[in-house]
Amino acid sequence: MSTEQTIVRQYGNIAEDRTAGLMGFSMASTVVLGAGAVGVFIAIMASQIWVAxxxxxxxFIAATILGSKDRHGRSKPERWLARSMHSKAKKAGKTVYKSGPVSQIPDGSFRAPGLLAATELIDFQDLFGNEGVMLWHPKLKTGTVFFSTNSSGLGLLDQDRVNRLVGSWAAFQRDAGSNARVEQISVTTQSTTDPGERLPDAIAVARQQAGSHEVPAFCPAGDG
Structure with missing residues (x-):
């Protein structure tokens, strides 16, 4: 009698963005440290210890200031520059979005705000009859299409279903990489916090509907 052991695959490959400099410093901080090292070497060769x-x-102080990042990934000089540019734009009246004839666009058309002002909105209908909108850039001859997908929610998924979902996503990436007309694909994931009570309830309901009352025990929220 042989027992089959279910192999549960773990999917990850999630990495945080790292700075391009050395030892966690930004590129600007690395350049400052390199220039400082050269200056220290020259001062030591000239027997100027205190100068070195x-x-x-x-x-070191300049590299620390340039390397400090906030939660948005901006350093202090970048925040100072952005604040100064915003103040100048606000005084010039360029921070208020105006469309149509009252806008600063020469043709007086209704355009998208900001960097999307050069694009045009085009309505389309796909092969399945779904309506959508494409952002078309006439100068670059590129179009951008947005679409959203939803997770399974509280529905239970077995390992085979999870493997098929991951395989479908991998196939989509492979096909997109072989299509010369696709320039870029950007994925944005939105998540919400959960108190940890809905999943045990969903498992209990699903097992009751399946005729099995063996529900695994879960630790209450906050008990680890």
Whole structure:
């Protein structure tokens, strides 16, 4: 008598964006540290020890300021520059969106705001009869289409179903990579917090509907 062991695959490959510099510093901080190292070397060769110490201290402070990031990934100089540019644009009256004849567009048309002002909105209908909108850039001859998908929600998925979903996503990426007309695909994932009570309830309901009352025990929310 042989027992089959179910192999549960783990899918991941999720990595955080890292800075392009050395030892966690940004590229600007790395350049400052490199220039400071060169200055320290020249000062030491000229027997100017205190000058070398001063250069090293200034370079370290400048690299720390340039390398500090907020939760949006911006350093302090970038925030200062963005705040200054926004203040100048606000004084010039360019921060208020105006469309149509009152806008600053020469033809007085209704365009999308910001960087999308050069694009045009085109309505279309696919082969399945679904209506959609495409952002068409006349100068670059490129179009952007948005579509959304939903997860299974509270529905239970077995391992075979999960494997098929992952395989379908991999096939989509493979086919998109072999299509010369596709320039870029951007994926945005939105998630919401959950108290941890809906999943046990969903499992209990699903097992009751299946005729099995063996519901696995779950720790209450907050008990680890």
């Amino acid at each position: 110490v001063g250069i090293a201290l200034v370079a």
